[in-house]
Amino acid sequence: MKIAIVGAGIGGLTAAALLIEQGHDVSVFEKKDAVSELGAGIGIGGNVIDKLNNHDLAKGLKNIGQVVDVMEVLDEKANPLSKIKLKKNTVNLTMSRQSLLDVIQSYVPDSAIFTNHYVTDIENGDLKVTLQFSEQPSQSFDLCIGADGIHSNTRQAVAPNNKPIYQGYTVFRGLVDEIDLKDGNVAKEYWSSKGRVGIVPLLNNQAYWFISITAKENDTKIHAFAKPHLQARFNHFPNEVRQVLDKQSETDILLHDMYDLNPLKTFVYQRVVLLGDAAHAMTPNMGQGAGQAMEDAIVLANCIQTYDFDMALQRYNKLRVKHTKKVIKRSRKIGKIAQRTNKFVVKVRNKIAQIIPNQLISNQTKFLYKSKEK
Ligand SMILES: Cc1cc2nc3c(=O)[nH]c(=O)nc-3n(C[C@H](O)[C@H](O)[C@H](O)COP(=O)(O)OP(=O)(O)OC[C@H]3O[C@@H](n4cnc5c(N)ncnc54)[C@H](O)[C@@H]3O)c2cc1C
Known part of the structure; x- marks a missing residue:
């Protein structure tokens, strides 16, 4: 099958790697002049590593990833609010975004990636789908996978009413070197009325941080x-937060307002399929956006391999729309609870957080591991 993928991000390149392996004729169109990611870190949940099964890509990710098995939330004085032990028998990894993209890209031949190709519009039809570019002649394909992120032009072409929604907070991020964190396998968040600070260990004494x-x-x-x-x-x-900020270079701090999408009813529009943030952008509170984009790619590739064209797209839709809706909603809810600014409300929230059994909180993530692969 002749397949176009719009966007060489984490989702688009994962789909390209898996579909090329199946023998499809895949072209990835990327608007930037290079395949590149932001200078920040990212966590890839065990739910994704599990779904890759024994695919080589899982080994590649394990090579560049720091294993994190505990997620701790504390108050600004480092009093514990909750501690989630991540699922046993699975690996949760953290890494720099660029190294993640590099590993995925290593499974896609250079000849399949077309940089400086900005997709402006899509003409969807019964027999073919045609992509329009800002500077190149249009091209037709059997299938177009829109993996062009939260501000997707592909989504704009097929579902123009679904716009990103601001969620009320802004996030600073950075990466630091030569940091000696006490707990190398623990990701931490400190919650206060002034904001949230997250510190996540990476390999080789690196760490990434965020402030929301x-x-x-x-x-x-x-x-x-x-x-x-x-x-x-x-x-x-606490000291750890001050140390990390001390190490951060003045000029490399990223800043983004946080948006998500209201859940879409479908990701499939004739010969166009949405994937990743284009389909279900979510707030980062569960650390699942890229993971869900990769899961979409795995499920779509499995369905295309297993079923005929129409059935494959229907099955992808059935498996991914409902599942990602749950992740969007849960992530949004966590953000609302975590971003409280009223000191009294924060005090009450923290007391409640300390009373809720950790197991109950861990149970909220169990559904991530249960979604089907085809
Ligand atoms: C602060 C923060 C922290 C996060 N932390 C995590 C985390 O720990 N774990 C996790 O799993 N997720 C996390 N996420 C979410 C994650 O970053 C995204 O969900 C993920 O990057 C989405 O991947 P994607 O491939 O769908 O889209 P993108 O990464 O946005 O890639 C889209 C690509 O398409 C290209 N493109 C766009 N428009 C066009 C066009 N018209 N024509 C051609 N090319 C185009 C872009 O240049 C880009 O390369 C976080 C997000 C934020 C904001």
């Missing part, structure tokens, strides 16, 4: 924050 602050959309005051502002705002936080 409740703010208006495009809040000019918060968007003007540089390293000294963050240090001042969180200087009463």
Whole structure:
């Protein structure tokens, strides 16, 4: 089958790797002049590694990943609020985003990736789908996979009413080297009325961090924050937080307002299929956006291998729409609870968090492992 993939991100390249392996004629169109990711870290859940089964890609990810088996939430004085032991018999990995993309890309031949190809519109039909580009002649395919992220032009062409929704907070991120974290297998979040600080270990004494602050959309005051502002705002936080911010270079701090999508009713539109953030952008509170994009790719490839064209797309839709809806909603809910700013409400929330048994919180993630692969 002749397949176009719009977007050479984590989702698009995973789909390309798996579909090329099945012998399909795949072209990946990327608007940037190179395949590249942001200078930040990312966690890939055991639910994804499990679904890759024994695929070589799982081994590649294990080679570059730091194993994290505990997720701890604390208050600003480092009093524990909850501690989730991640599922046994599975590996949760953290890594730099670029190394993740590099590993996935190593399974896609260069000849299948077309950079500087900005897809502007899609003409969907019964027999073929045609992609329009800003600078190149249009091309037709049997199937188009829209993996072009939260602001997807592919989604705009097939489901124009589904726009990203601002979720009320903005996130600063960075990567630091030569950091000696006490617990190399524990990802931590410190919650306070001033914001959340996350610190996640990576291999080779690296770590990534994020700071999530409740703010208006495009809040000019918060968007003007540089390293000294963050240090001042969180200087009463535990040593570890201050050490990480000290190590951060002044110029490489990323900042993004957080958006998600209301769950779509379908990811399939004749010969166009949506995948990853284009289909189900979610807030990062469960650390699952890229993981779900990779799962989409695995499920879509499995369905295409197993069923005829129409049945494959129907089955993909059935397996992924309902599942990712749950992840979007749960992530949104966690964000709402975590981003409280009223000091009294925060105090009550923290007390409740301390009372809830950790097992109950862990149970909230069990569904991630149960979704079907084809
Ligand atoms: C602060 C933060 C932390 C996160 N942490 C995690 C985490 O720990 N774990 C996790 O699993 N997820 C995490 N995520 C979510 C994750 O980053 C995304 O879900 C994931 O990157 C989505 O991958 P994608 O391939 O669907 O889209 P993208 O990564 O957005 O890739 C889309 C690609 O398409 C290209 N493109 C866009 N438009 C066009 C066009 N018109 N024509 C051609 N090319 C185009 C883009 O240049 C890009 O390369 C986090 C997100 C944020 C914001």
